[in-house]
Amino acid sequence: MRPMSARKRIRVALVGCGTVGGATARILIQDKELLLRRSGVEIEVAALVDKSFDHARSLGLPEELFCSGIEPVLADPSLDAVIELAGGVEFPRTLIMRALDAGKHVITANKALLALHGPELFARARQQGLTIGFEASCAGGIPVIRAITDGLLANEIDAVYGILNGTSNYILTEMIHKGSSYADALEQAQKIGLAEADPSLDVQGGDTAHKIAIMSSLAFGISPDFAGIPVSGIDDLDEQDVLTGRDLGYVVKLLAVAHRHPQGVAMWVGPAFISREHPLAWVEGPFNAVSIYGHAVGHTLFYGRGAGGDPTASAVISDVLGLALGITPTIFAHTGFWPDRNGGATQLPAGSEELRFYLRIMAEDKPGVLAAISTILAREQISIASLHQNEQARGQELIPVVITTHTCTRQALDRAVQEINALEITGKEVVLLPIVDEHPEKIS
Ligand code: HSE
Numbered sequence: 001m002r003p004m005s006a007r008k009r010i011r012v013a014l015v016g017c018g019t020v021g022g023a024t025a026r027i028l029i030q031d032k033e034l035l036l037r038r039s040g041v042e043i044e045v046a047a048l049v050d051k052s053f054d055h056a057r058s059l060g061l062p063e064e065l066f067c068s069g070i071e072p073v074l075a076d077p078s079l080d081a082v083i084e085l086a087g088g089v090e091f092p093r094t095l096i097m098r099a100l101d102a103g104k105h106v107i108t109a110n111k112a113l114l115a116l117h118g119p120e121l122f123a124r125a126r127q128q129g130l131t132i133g134f135e136a137s138c139a140g141g142i143p144v145i146r147a148i149t150d151g152l153l154a155n156e157i158d159a160v161y162g163i164l165n166g167t168s169n170y171i172l173t174e175m176i177h178k179g180s181s182y183a184d185a186l187e188q189a190q191k192i193g194l195a196e197a198d199p200s201l202d203v204q205g206g207d208t209a210h211k212i213a214i215m216s217s218l219a220f221g222i223s224p225d226f227a228g229i230p231v232s233g234i235d236d237l238d239e240q241d242v243l244t245g246r247d248l249g250y251v252v253k254l255l256a257v258a259h260r261h262p263q264g265v266a267m268w269v270g271p272a273f274i275s276r277e278h279p280l281a282w283v284e285g286p287f288n289a290v291s292i293y294g295h296a297v298g299h300t301l302f303y304g305r306g307a308g309g310d311p312t313a314s315a316v317i318s319d320v321l322g323l324a325l326g327i328t329p330t331i332f333a334h335t336g337f338w339p340d341r342n343g344g345a346t347q348l349p350a351g352s353e354e355l356r357f358y359l360r361i362m363a364e365d366k367p368g369v370l371a372a373i374s375t376i377l378a379r380e381q382i383s384i385a386s387l388h389q390n391e392q393a394r395g396q397e398l399i400p401v402v403i404t405t406h407t408c409t410r411q412a413l414d415r416a417v418q419e420i421n422a423l424e425i426t427g428k429e430v431v432l433l434p435i436v437d438e439h440p441e442k443i444s
Contacts, residue, residue: 155294221344
């Protein structure tokens, strides 16, 4: 047997000892021998930094590592890397800049920070000859950053489609299978400890948008204008549409989409219908999945746990090992798709991508209603693909008219919907959901 290459050592400090930080520290310490055996790397945890150590104590982490400030860490000349798992934006931004200035590599799971300030942080790391590892920032334990920056390096990426928020996917799964309302499904998600007390970032699409911004910057070499990504969430989704979509052969998912077109990359986040046949349709409960389409490889699908302490710790630790083994520094230093070094593709204006759509219009049940609606759609050159009106609803003041369209832009549809909403014969606001139903291999 060939001898194993020389053992490598890396000394790290963790800042933030919450769910992910605690799990990372526990695995680094308890599984030190396993990690050494598998990677040839000996990881030494130098300090655990936090304001409170209740959680760290509950995990049995060694008290002698507890440190209540970052200064000793930044001043430690023998420290190789700072692992930032504190959360927030301003504190970690300053911490990471200071760690880089102090000559430490950085590993972070902070998606909001990278979505908003990634290019600036990458540029500083590059100036310093250092690396930022961020595998844990997107899709938790799924190694999707390494897939884009290493495994799929031979490809021009055509599209990235993701289910990137476990909380939202769990809620939608409850709504689809049990016919639950959004409110009941959210309550259930909170009861099992999945949804936060304030679930806004998850259910309103912000967390998903951060993740697709990061992945798109690597896949397409763009510096996404984060504010220019249209984002909607699942929090005003009506179970009526979830069930109608199911009857039409669709499953509703909170999708993140980044799709390359000849003019640029379209990006959006929101609830959408996908065909039951689409591989993303069977991603259920708290799981995440990312579909990546490369010009050579075709369709690939990455699936796994996108949240939680241990799965996210798995990604953080792979960055620690990647750093020690020289894998992530080599990728960071030599590859050309980083937004701080590559002009990359153009981001298309919001709503300019051609998609199919589902509309539910609450309308009076009388002559001329469909004519009025179809006239408005026709004026915007929007072609109707199917139309459904349930006879059972007869006699109600307003009945649901469900339309699916052929492809059109969201911009054109929004203009039409504004006019339909203003008709005297229609009631509540029109419900509008994109439909993504292409076969994975026929995406472009
Ligand atoms: N709260 C996220 C989720 C995980 O539910 O998927 C962290 O981004």
